[in-house]
Structure formats: structure tokens, C-alpha cells
Amino acid sequence: MTAKLPHHTTEGAPAAPALLLGSSVGTSTALWDAVAPELTTTHRVVRWDLPGHGKSPADLIGPGATVADLAALVLALADSLGIDRFAYAGVSLGGAVGLHLAAHHPERVESLAVICSSAHFGGSARWEERAALVRREGLASLAESAPDRWFTSGFTVPRLVDDHRNADPGAYAACCDALAAYDIRDALPTITAPTLVVAGREDPATPPAHAREIADAVPGASLTELAGASHLAPAERPEAVTAALRTHLTGTAASGMAVRRAVLGDAHVDRAQGNTTPFTARFQDFISRYAWGEIWTDPTLAHRERSMITMTALVAHGHYDELAMHVRAARRNGLTPEEIGAVLLQTAVYCGVPAANSAFAVAQRVLAEE
Numbered sequence: 272m273t274a275k276l277p278h279h280t281t282e283g284a285p286a287a288p289a290l291l292l293g294s295s296v297g298t299s300t301a302l303w304d305a306v307a308p309e310l311t312t313t314h315r316v317v318r319w320d321l322p323g324h325g326k327s328p329a330d331l332i333g334p335g336a337t338v339a340d341l342a343a344l345v346l347a348l349a350d351s352l353g354i355d356r357f358a359y360a361g362v363s364l365g366g367a368v369g370l371h372l373a374a375h376h377p378e379r380v381e382s383l384a385v386i387c388s389s390a391h392f393g394g395s396a397r398w399e400e401r402a403a404l405v406r407r408e409g410l411a412s413l414a415e416s417a418p419d420r421w422f423t424s425g426f427t428v429p430r431l432v433d434d435h436r437n438a439d440p441g442a443y444a445a446c447c448d449a450l451a452a453y454d455i456r457d458a459l460p461t462i463t464a465p466t467l468v469v470a471g472r473e474d475p476a477t478p479p480a481h482a483r484e485i486a487d488a489v490p491g492a493s494l495t496e497l498a499g500a501s502h503l504a505p506a507e508r509p510e511a512v513t514a515a516l517r518t519h520l521t522g523t524a525a526s527g528m529a530v531r532r533a534v535l536g537d538a539h540v541d542r543a544q545g546n547t548t549p550f551t552a553r554f555q556d557f558i559s560r561y562a563w564g565e566i567w568t569d570p571t572l573a574h575r576e577r578s579m580i581t582m583t584a585l586v587a588h589g590h591y592d593e594l595a596m597h598v599r600a601a602r603r604n605g606l607t608p609e610e611i612g613a614v615l616l617q618t619a620v621y622c623g624v625p626a627a628n629s630a631f632a633v634a635q636r637v638l639a640e641e
């Protein structure tokens with residue numbers, strides 16, 4: 272039997288890196304209408320609807336739902352689309368799902384953007400009351416007041432307010448249950464994905480202080496505050512959100528990570544990321560941005576030339592563990608065993624015969640493992 276999945280749309284080249292976009296309570300994939308098309312130039316963009324919102328079935332979740340339940344739906348959706356690792360951006364509850372994924376499934380999340388969201392939604396009482404109200408009376412009155420909660424004065428997006436009115440009350444209330452129970456503050460320091468946090472300066476639901484709390488706790492996270500934006504920044508300031516996401520997704524950390532994976536292999540990078548601790552996270556972020564994002568991405572020299580330079584420097588300094596890794600990288604960058612031998616022979620002249628002797632032993636072992 273096939274499991275039921277959230278409704279989704281996909282845009283962009285199927286072979287491009289995947290970017291999953293999550294929306295907030297009361298809205299739908301339409302929240303991303305003014306942002307997503309621009310991101311398809313670099314990404315396969317998958318937008319998903321919360322249960323009972325947009326075109327998603329309502330019975331994907333029920334009373335007592337959690338953010339973990341929603342995250343499981345996102346992983347099932349990604350699996351169904353053949354997507355292993357993905358960049359993720361989400362607004363409010365959609366952002367909370369992103370934080371959960373990055374904290375509890377780090378092997379799936381390449382990078383994270385948390386927009387107008389929070390690590391806790393201000394205590395459970397408010398959401399318990401709202402869930403009870405919606406279960407009792409439906410969504411009409413809440414939809415009426417949505418523009419005041421979502422946008423700066425005088426601004427609105429009728430399509431999103433319609434989405435709110437037309438959401439399934441039971442599923443909306445279950446999303447409120449998830450917001451009531453959610454508090455991920457303790458796990459924030461364990462997040463290793465490059466993280467961008469975006470706040471709307473006039474957001475009454477998840478004010479900038481909530482964004483700062485996330486950015487202060489997630490190692491290496493960056494923070495952007497948007498003037499003239501309230502809770503639904505992608506709808507109200509789409510150009511600013513697009514620019515922030517574009518820089519985040521294609522900036523040095525992201526492109527560095529892509530090159531690092533191409534040169535060192537997924538297995539090595541996954542292991543390094545999996546072993547990252549709050550103590551080492553800033554160093555991991557630093558090497559992704561600096562060594563890989565600035566130096567190895569510089570097209571002036573080919574990767575095979577950079578491999579030759581790197582092996583030589585590692586021999587010169589006696590870094591033989593790193594040399595083993597870079598002999599594997601050199602093979603991935605197209606050097607033959609003969610060419611690697613020629614590089615090491617030259618190091619005998621410039622770094623010394625004992626250093627080259629140890630290097631040959633390391634390289635021989637690595638090549639024998641192929």
C-alpha cells in the first residue's frame with residue numbers, strides 16, 4: 272500500500288539540487304509564488320502543503336500532532352521523489368519543520384533557511400486555545416483577522432487569506448497542537464547545516480527576538496531582518512527574501528560544500544558532518560566556506576592541479592593522515608597512480624627523502640585499497 276503524502280509541486284530541472292519549501296499555518300504553496308520561480312534557475316524546487324492546507328489531504332495528521340509528524344511527512348515526500356539530500360526553507364511552522372529536520376535528520380539537510388519562525392511559539396496555552404476555537408467554530412473568524420496577523424498595515428494577499436478560510440479546520444487545529452507542543456531550543460546547538468534565519472521586523476507572531484534566539488544558538492547561522500515585512504515575508508517582501516535565499520543557497524558555504532563533496536566524496540563529508548559537535552561546528556563551517564568555498568571553487572586552477580599542490584604541501588608538513596585523504600581526492604580529480612607517484616617523487620627533492628618515503632608508503636596503501 273502506498274503511504275499518503277502531502278500535496279506538492281515541483282519546478283526546475285530534475286537534475287538540479289533539490290530545495291524543499293514549507294509554508295505556514297493557514298497558507299499554502301502559494302505563499303512562495305513570488306519567490307520560487309527565481310530559485311528554479313539553480314534548484315529543483317519542491318513546495319509542499321501542510322495537511323488540510325492547499326491541496327493536501329486533511330487526514331495526514333490528527334489531534335495531538337507534532338512537528339516530528341510533519342517532518343516525517345516531508346521525508347516520505349522526499350523519498351518518493353528520489354531526493355536524498357536537500358536544501359530546505361520554511362516559513363513559521365514550515366520553518367519549525369526545517370529546524371526539526373536539521374536537528375534530527377542532519378544527513379538529509381544540505382542547508383536550512385528559517386523564515387519568520389521560532390524555536391518555540393510562545394508557550395502552549397495560546398495554541399491550545401486556538402485549536403479549541405477552530406474545532407468549535409471553524410476558521411471564518413481567524414481568516415477575517417489574518418491580514419492583521421500576517422502583513423504590515425494596508426497590505427494583504429487575498430489568495431492567502433482565501434487559503435486560510437478554506438483550510439480544513441481539523442487539520443488546522445492539529446497544526447496548532449504541533450505548535451503548542453514544539454520547543455526545539457535545546458537542540459539548536461547541535462545543528463550543523465549552514466543556516467540562514469530571516470525575520471520580519473514587524474512580525475507580531477514570531478518577532479525578531481525569536482529569530483535572534485535561533486541565530487545565536489545554531490553554530491555559524493546568519494541572520495537577516497527585513498524592514499517592511501511582517502509574518503509572511505515571502506509574500507510581502509519577495510524580492511528581499513529571494514535575494515537572501517539566493518545568497519544563502521549559492522554563497523560560499525553552499526558552493527564550497529558542493530565542491531567538497533565532489534572532491535572528497537559523500538562518504539567522507541557525511542562522516543565529517545556526522546561527527547560534528549557544537550565544539551567543532553564553527554571549524555567545519557569555516558573550512559566549507561574558506562578552503563572549499565573560496566579556494567577549491569576558484570576556476571583559475573583545475574582540480575587536478577590543486578590536488579598536486581595539496582599533496583605536496585601535506586608531504587612538506589608531514590600531514591600523512593590528510594595525505595591519504597588527498598590521494599583519494601587526487602584519484603577522484605583524475606590523477607593516475609603514475610602521476611601521483613611523479614608528484615611524490617618530486618617532493619623527495621623539495622621536501623626531503625624521508626618525507627617522500629613516508630608519503631609513498633601512505634599512497635601505496637591508499638591505491639591498493641581501490
Ligand SMILES: O=C(O)CCC(=O)CC(=O)O
Nearest residue numbers: 295296363364365420476
Ligand atoms: O496565523 C497566525 O496567527 C500565525 C501563526 C503562526 O505563528 C504559525 C504559522 O504561521 O505557521
